[in-house]
Amino acid sequence: MTAPVAPSASAVSDPLRLATIGAGRIGSHHAEIIARHIPGAALSAVVDPIAGAAERLAAELGVPHATTDPDEVLGRADIDGVLITAPARCHTDLVVAAAAAGKHIFVEKPMAVTPADADRAIGAADEAGVVLQVGFNRRFAPGFAAARAAIVEGRAGTPHLLRSLTRDPGPFTADPARIPRWTIFLETLIHDFDTVCWLNPGATPVSVHATADALIRPDAKATGHLDTAVVTIRFDNGAIATTEASFSASYGYDVRAEVFGSAGMVTAGDARSTDMTFYGADGIHVDTARRDTELLRAAYTAELTAFTAAIRHRTPAPVTGHDARRALAVALAAIRSVETARPVDLAEVTT
Amino acid sequence: MTAPVAPSASAVSDPLRLATIGAGRIGSHHAEIIARHIPGAALSAVVDPIAGAAERLAAELGVPHATTDPDEVLGRADIDGVLITAPARCHTDLVVAAAAAGKHIFVEKPMAVTPADADRAIGAADEAGVVLQVGFNRRFAPGFAAARAAIVEGRAGTPHLLRSLTRDPGPFTADPARIPRWTIFLETLIHDFDTVCWLNPGATPVSVHATADALIRPDAKATGHLDTAVVTIRFDNGAIATTEASFSASYGYDVRAEVFGSAGMVTAGDARSTDMTFYGADGIHVDTARRDTELLRAAYTAELTAFTAAIRHRTPAPVTGHDARRALAVALAAIRSVETARPVDLAEVTT
C-alpha cells in the first residue's frame, strides 16, 4: 500500500485550509489566531469530542464545519493541515491518523508520552511527507529567539550553566485529582527541557536529577499530584542546566531563560506586560501578564505563522518530532529520578 | 444636493474593503497590515501618483487594483473606506473628497496644516456621516494605552508636569533641502502635542513656548531646516508639558511619555526591542528598535483594527478630527513662538 502523498506546493489551496482538533483553552486560542491573524490561512473546521464545544467555537469564529469526529475532517480532501490540541494522551494517535490522511500537522506538546509513540509519530509524518511541527512556543517569543541568535553567533561562548523556568499563574484553582501524576514533567517542564536543549546547540543531554513535591496543594500529594519541581540536566558538552516549574505564581505567568557561557550571559523573559510604569505612594509598580496567551501572544502567532510557511514553502518544521522526542526523554528521566531518588542517565529511558 | 450617505452597518461588505492612497513608506506599511493582519478587512486598491509605485505595492500584496488616480477608487461603490497616507499638504483635499464619496477615512497626521483646513475636513466627514480617524499611533501602543488608563482611573491624581518626546532613528540621511521648514512641528511633534493633551484629560492647552534649531545639520539652517526642538505647553488646569523632538537618535527610534501628577507618576515607552539582555566583557547590552514600524508595530496594527471596528460597529473614531485640530493649534503656536521668540497663546493662532 502506498502512503498518501502530501499536497504539493502548487496544490496547496489558497488560502491554506486548516482544522483544529481540540477546542479547549489552547485549542480555541490557536483557532482564533488561525482564523483571524495568519494571512493566507483559513480555519475550515473545528473538532471536539465534547458535544457542542466545536459548534460554539466554530460559531464564534465563523467556521462552517464543526464536528465531534476527527475522521470527518481528516477525510476532507480540501483540508491542508490540522492543529492537534487534544489531551496529551491522544496526541500520537491523532498525529498518525493525520499523517496517514496526508495532512500537515501542528501538534501541541507533548507530541508523545513514550519513546515508542514518539517514534511512531515521527515515522508516520516522515512516511507521509507532511510537515510535523511541535508546539514549543518559547522558541518563537522574541526575547528567546534573540537569545538563541546571540548564542548561535557565539556571543556567549560555550554554554556552561543554563536555566529555564515555567511558572503558571496562580492562584491554583484546578482539581489536583484530575491532573495526571507526571503532568508537571510531561506537559509543563517539557517546554523547559526543549528550551535548554535548543539554547545549547549541538549538545546532547546525558543525565538528569529531579526533585518534586506538592507544595501548593500538600493535601493532594497522597493522590500523586506534584506541583513544584526542579530538574538538573547534564549535557555531553559539560553544561549543567537547571529547569524548574510551579503551578501557582501569584504574580502571573512567568517564563524565563538564562544561558551563562564562557564569553557571556544571555537572558530572556520578563514578567511585565507593558512598558508602562506607575510610581505612587507605595513605590514603583509594574503590571504583569496573567496568562500565557497574553505573555506569549506574539510567540503563539509566530509559531503558527511558521507552520503555515513551512507548509507553503515545503521547508522543514522549525520544531521537529525529534525535538519532541529529545525533550520527552528528559521528562522520562526526570520522572524516573523522582521515583528512584537518584540521578538517571538518559540511556536508561530511551532504549 | 444631498450628501452621500455612508454605508450602513448592515450594508458594510464583508470583509471591509479598503483602499490606500499613498504607497510610500508608511502607506506601504499600513497597506500590508490591512492586507494581511486585520481579520475582516481586505485591501482592495492602492493609489499613488508616482508611476509604478501603486502597481509594485499591489503586486506584492496581491491587490487587484492599482492606479495613479484617487478618483478611480473613490468612485468605486464597493470600497468602504480609505487610508490617506499621501504627503501632508494633500491630506485635507483627500479627506474632503473621500468624505464626499461616502468613504470612511483613516488619515495620517497631520490631517490639515491650517485651522481652516482642519475645519473643512471635520465638516466634510460630519456631513457625510463617515468615520474620520487620525493617525496618532502612540495612543495604541500598549504602554501608552496603559498610561492613559492609569490616569483616567485617577491613579496619578491631577497632572502637573507632562513630557512626550519623539526621536527619529539616526543617522540622519535625508536631504534637508527637501524637508519643509516646519516639519518638525507639523509632522513630528504633532504626535507629542496630541499625546500630552490625551494624557491630560479634560484640560485645554492655552499657551506655547518653543525653541528649535538645526543641530544635526547646522549647514542646512540657512535654508530653513530645523531638526531639534523643545516646546513647552501650558494647560488651563495649570499643567506644564514639555515636548521634544530630534531627527537623529543614534540608538534608534525613541518615543516616550511621562505624566507627573498630584498622586503619582506614569511613564510609558522603552527603546529596547525585546526582553533579551546580553552580558559580556563590555558590560550589559540590550538591543534597541531601529524603526518606528518595529517599535510601534503593535500600535500600528491596533489603530487600524480600531478603525475597522469603528466602521463596522458605527462607533466614534478613537482619534477624531477635533483631536487633530487641537494638536495642529499647538503646532502653529509653536511655529509662531519660534518666529517671534516669545510665548504664544493658542488664541492667537486659532481665531
Place this chain on the structure above:
Amino acid sequence: MTAPVAPSASAVSDPLRLATIGAGRIGSHHAEIIARHIPGAALSAVVDPIAGAAERLAAELGVPHATTDPDEVLGRADIDGVLITAPARCHTDLVVAAAAAGKHIFVEKPMAVTPADADRAIGAADEAGVVLQVGFNRRFAPGFAAARAAIVEGRAGTPHLLRSLTRDPGPFTADPARIPRWTIFLETLIHDFDTVCWLNPGATPVSVHATADALIRPDAKATGHLDTAVVTIRFDNGAIATTEASFSASYGYDVRAEVFGSAGMVTAGDARSTDMTFYGADGIHVDTARRDTELLRAAYTAELTAFTAAIRHRTPAPVTGHDARRALAVALAAIRSVETARPVDLAEVTT
C-alpha cells in the same frame, strides 16, 4: 592689611578639624558624615543661632564645642574649615567671614542670591587662598558622575537636548507662607541648572524661559508661593536644556538627568532604593527612596570627602564659586522670565 593666610598643607592638622555652621536638617546630616564617615576628618564644633540646637547635635555626635556664635568658631586657630549650612540669605556673609578667618569653606547651595554677592564670595575666598566648594551634590552621585565621564569621553557626541529634574518627596507638608517666593529657582532648580551646565562641558547658557505655578498648594499662590516649575535653557553650542521641579512627588525623592547628543544618549538617576524586587498578586513592586539623604547618601559622603581631599592636597575645589555664579545667573533669568512672561537673556541679569 594682609589677608590671613590659609593653613599650608603641612600645617593642616591631622585629622582635619571642621566646624558646621547651621544645625538644621542638612547641616545635621553633613555633620554626621564628617563626624563619623570621613576618615581623617573630625567635627570640632557646631554652630546654630537657635538656642540649644547646636548643643543637641554636638551631644549626639560627641563634639566638644557648641555655640550660637559663628565668630567663636572662626576665631579658633585649630579649625581648618567650615561647612556653611545656614539659611540661604546668610551664605555669602558667612563665606566672606570664614574666608577672612582663613578657613576652608564648604557652602550649601545657593552660595549667593545676587551676582554681586557671588562675586564677593568668590573674591573673598580667592584673596584668602582657601578652598571654596559649593554643595551641588548631584555631581557626586555615582550615576551622574558616570554620565559626566561618558560625555567627557565623547561617547554621546555633542549634546543637543538635556534634561535635569528635582522632585522633592511628598506629601508636601511645609507652610507655604514660610517659603520665600523664589525658592523653587534659587534652592531647588539651582541643582538642575548646575547639572545641565556640567553635563554640557564647555558650553555657556545664553537664554532662559521659565513657567511656574502653585499646583500643589493653589491656595498659596496669592502669597507668592510657587511649587512647580519648568525652565528651558538655551546654550551657546545650540543645546536646549529642560529643567523641572516639583515640591511634592508622592513616590519619593526623584533626581534624574538625560543628555541626548549627536552620538548617543546618557541617562542617570533612578528612584528605586535597592535592587530588591517584589512580585505579588498586584504585579511587580520596587521600593523607592523617600529622602534625599537616602537617595543621595553616597553623593553627600563623596562631596565632603572631596572637600577634605581638596584641603589636604591643596587641589581646586571640584565645584567652584564660579559654578555657583553660573547657576545663579540661570536662576535669576528664570525668575525674570516668570515675572515678565518672556524668554530672558542671561546678559540681562548678570551685568
Place this chain on the structure above:
Amino acid sequence: MTAPVAPSASAVSDPLRLATIGAGRIGSHHAEIIARHIPGAALSAVVDPIAGAAERLAAELGVPHATTDPDEVLGRADIDGVLITAPARCHTDLVVAAAAAGKHIFVEKPMAVTPADADRAIGAADEAGVVLQVGFNRRFAPGFAAARAAIVEGRAGTPHLLRSLTRDPGPFTADPARIPRWTIFLETLIHDFDTVCWLNPGATPVSVHATADALIRPDAKATGHLDTAVVTIRFDNGAIATTEASFSASYGYDVRAEVFGSAGMVTAGDARSTDMTFYGADGIHVDTARRDTELLRAAYTAELTAFTAAIRHRTPAPVTGHDARRALAVALAAIRSVETARPVDLAEVTT
C-alpha cells in the same frame, strides 16, 4: 582554669581597637574599611605570615603595629577584637586562639572545614563569651537585606523555590593547581548555602544533590580542579533551592538571589554598577561591577559596622558560628554528592 573574660561593655576601649590577621586581598579590604570607614573603630595591628606583607598594609593605612606573629597581637591587652582573613585551613585554630585570648572575632568564611572544627570554634567563642561573627557578606547587601525583610514579613508566603548564585569575575587567571579541590563548595558556594538558608527562615536543609565540573579549565580537571557547580538543596519545609557558581563570569561579579513562595517572589542582586545608562549606535549599554569589593562595597562596610556594634552593645552577632556550621554541612554534603554521584542527606555528613 577559668576562661578569659571578654572585655565588658564599659571596658571596651574607645575607639574599638581591632587587628586584622591576614593581609591578602580581602584582608586588606576589610582593614581599609576598619581603618577609614567605621566610626568608632581603629585598626591597631596587622598580622601576616608573609614577610613584609603586614608592614606594607600597615604603612598604607597608618597602622603602628605590623607583625608576622598572631600571638603578638592576641597577647595585647588593648586589642578588643580581630578579623581573621587568613587562608581557610587556618581559620578554626585562629578562632580558638583569639577566643582563648578574650578577643571578639570576625572570621571570613568558611569558619571551619569540618563539623568538628566548627563545633570547636563555636565552643571556644561561647566559653570566652566573645562575639563570633562569620563573613557571609550577602546578608548585608541592601537588596538582599530588603529581600529577607520582605520574606520575614510574609510578603512572599512560604518559600517553595529558592535560587542563589555566585559568579566570580573573569577571565579566570588563577593557577588551578593552587586551588584546593573543593574550593568551589567550601569557599564560594558556602555563601549561597547560607543565603538560601537565611532566606528560608525556620527551615532546615535535609538533602543535597550536586553536579560540578571543570568547564573553564578542562585541562585542570585531572588535578582535581572544579570551576563550575550546581547544587540542589531540599529543606524540611519542602522548599527546593538551587545554588550555582562559576569562577569566570566575563561580564563581572554576579551575585543574585530569588525566592519564589506561595504568595509572591522576591529577587535581589543586580550586576550593574551605577544607574547610568548609555544609548548608542550599538544599542543600550550598562556598566557592570568587575569586583566583589565594588559590587558589595556597602555590604562589606555594613557587616563590619554590625560587628563593631555587636561588640559595643553586647548583642549577638548577626551571623553566628551556627550559621557557618549549617552552611558547612551543606557544602560537605555537596562534596559527597559529587564523589558518589547521588543525593546525600545532611545527616550523613553531620553526625
